Amino acid sequence: MVDSVASKRSSNAVIIRILDIMSENAAGAVIVISSHVVRGSVGNRAAVFALETLGHPVWALPTIVLPWHPGHGRSTRLTFAETDFDAAIDDLIRAPWIGEVKAVLSGYFGNAAQARSVARLIGALRQDNPELLYVCDPVMGDLGGLYVPEATAEAIRDHLIPLASLATPNRYELAWLSGAALEDNSAIMEAALALGPSRMLVTSAVPMMAGGTGNLYLSGRHALLAEHRVVDNPPNGLGDLIAAVFLSRLLSGIEDEKALQLATASVFEVLARAVKRGSNELMLASDASSLSTPMAMVQMRRLVHPAQRRKK
Structure with a gap:
């Protein structure tokens, strides 16, 4: 009993310290550029x-507006003229508050021109802040193949991936971007290194535990795999969520391995709770505590970094 109480106190102390670190480092806005749904x-x-929820001011720019995710059925697609979207990017570049921005996260694009416009935004912001953190979530496809026009996927690959501080593709998106078959985690790591960003978080990596799924993170120093059990019939939005939560952890100054563990635990917990309730959407408002203080268990593994293999 004493050991159990001591363990809980130790765990609580770690969580409190993480929250303190987040509070100390969370200053600075994030520009988020992706699709917007009315429901979901x-x-x-x-x-x-x-x-x-994790304490970051956000500037949100939609690329398209939909009543709901296309997976729920067809609906009206509200789009922006390419010139109007580009003009909005110009407004952001000239905004008197642009110095507040510490990071940019991009996701789904309505067309190739939007990706090129965002590349221009990143370039302009980095002129004043070379340390700007840019996270590219290349939302373009899954097991069923590309679900954006090939020209849009090519624009993400050619204009945004080279600028990314961190890219967060799923395994199937990485396979398309790299032009390689990714049958194991060694192949995933080689493709991630070849693609270019200094840090890569690959979701739907090859699990090492039975009945599991993994997030593989590769940087110049780390090759890490965070695993949890597979949850059947998951709602959409998991890729969007982990990109945002992992970005928050990095902005908060948490070291990479802990950031990966916390982000994976948060997403798994939100997912498992939504499915348990029978929801066809993630229930973020109900599960906000899972974002800030996740309790789900995640199996962390350190893999052999490709650079280490080459030295042997």
């Missing part, structure tokens, strides 16, 4: 909620 928790709806 995908795209900007997921990312903005997560970032604001």
